[in-house]
Amino acid sequence: MECTRMKLSDIGIRAYIAILILLIYTPIILMVVLSTNTSGRISFPYEGFTTKWYNGKPSGFEYGSYISAYYDWAFWIAFQNTVYVAFAAAIMTTIIVTTVAMTLRHRIFGRNALFYIILLGFLVPGVALGLGNNILFGIMNWQFTWWIAAMLDTVYAVPFGLILMMARFDPDLMLYERAASVLRASPLSVFRRITLPLIRWEVVSAAIFGFVLAWGELIRTSFVARGTGVISTYISTQLAINPITPKWYAVGTIITGISIIALVFMGFVLSRGQK
């Protein structure tokens, strides 16, 4: 009796998790499905399979929402910008997360203040941060270039990377470092030979996290992007003036696919680190 009751509750738990995941993923799955629909609107039922929203050759009379993703040159410019932004954010996030994590481990003066400042990057409302940067760059007459978006993404990504890295530090890490430095290893070689090999998966995952976060960030970026901008700002400005067709679902499928591949890679990297 006890045994069957346990099993029933286990099934209930798995059903709960499955329903929650389904609730979260249904729109994403439907987006992929409807991006191949022949209908010109987002509509049910499914009318027929086509790849025209991905690579349909334009006849020259289409505009905005009716040009396929492949032939939408502005989208590819935005794509290129996003790749720059995401790689820059990944590199900056990695450097900052690693250096700050190295320092925050020690009982240095001002550790708490430092931690709260870093954490604020994620806790300040995005719209306030975006507006602030917009005003600052206007006053300073600085150019709005793609790397500013990368910097804002970095400020946002660093707290996540830091928590991820510090929560997973090997408890004996500092012991090994100490042993090495007692044996007269220079600080740099301690880092290179002892610390880095032990935290390398966390470093890689911080980089991937910076990349993926910058890949989809919109709230902060929308205040500092100019021109075609990055993918997120391009899509949001296009959607404001154009009808929503399956073309945008095709675009969404492409960029969501890239985020998911990056995240799967991150999951793989993190599970390597646990061994």
Add this chain to the structure above:
Amino acid sequence: MAQGPVPSPGKKTSGFRIGGYSSYLLLVPGLAIATIFMILPLAIMTVVSFYTTAPSSTGYLKIFTAQNYIDFFTAPNTPTLLLNTFSLALIAAVICFAFGFPLAYFLTFRIKNATFKNYVITLLIVPFLIDASIRTVAWIAILGRDGIVNYALLSLGAIHSPITALLFSRNTLYIIWLQTYIVFMEFPIYLAMNRIDPDLISAAKVLKAPPHRVLYDIVFKLSLPGIICGFVFVFVSTLGDYVTPNLWAGGVQTLGLSISRYSDNFLWPYASVLSTMLLIISVIVLFISFKVVDIRKLVYE
């Protein structure tokens, strides 16, 4: 340690420093970015909120005035604006908690398979990291005029014409925010629950504690730091999100939305006033929460 990124109990090692003051040198890139792209902009924004609005090339004159704040506090829609902003964020946090707490509990105490746990957590991160406009627009396929819900209801004969109000409502907003930010609620609770000694629960059960007492007195109370962290994370994230309300809130006005409207019209001082108010609200919430919970425990100590 195999079941997830669980913080390990830090051993008490004395503070070893990489070459004394050079450890401060390591902070230069992090502090530089935080200063230039966060502290400085927010400071300047606060200053601009006291400037006089004027039809100049910059949109303001550098004459200090409190008029913007007087305008803000006497505007007839200000109470609604604040109430909307506050209630939307609060309800979003409550909804995320309602779904996230059981999930964290199940993942910690009921699911033994480590790979399964990692998959579930990774699956929760994905929606947060995909493109914000795409994530919101994807809901048209479900709740839109020709979405799957209307299609199902129509073919069942429950309704005769599609419901358009389905998409443009606060409920849609909550669903999208649940989808996006549940990971912020789920993760701190999960971390906090992982620190609960399972023997404590077995002991309570042996001593014939009723299940609701075990759940409340042990699981809930001991994971309270994680819960509060989760609340704060979801709350401030939804406060700063103006994109989703812009598309789907059905005309509900929030502070974030007004900020973007005023800044689109180059009314910097007034946008700064609203933004400063948003900042003050979040700082108060953060301050109170971090008095109750020590968030540093997530990372060190």
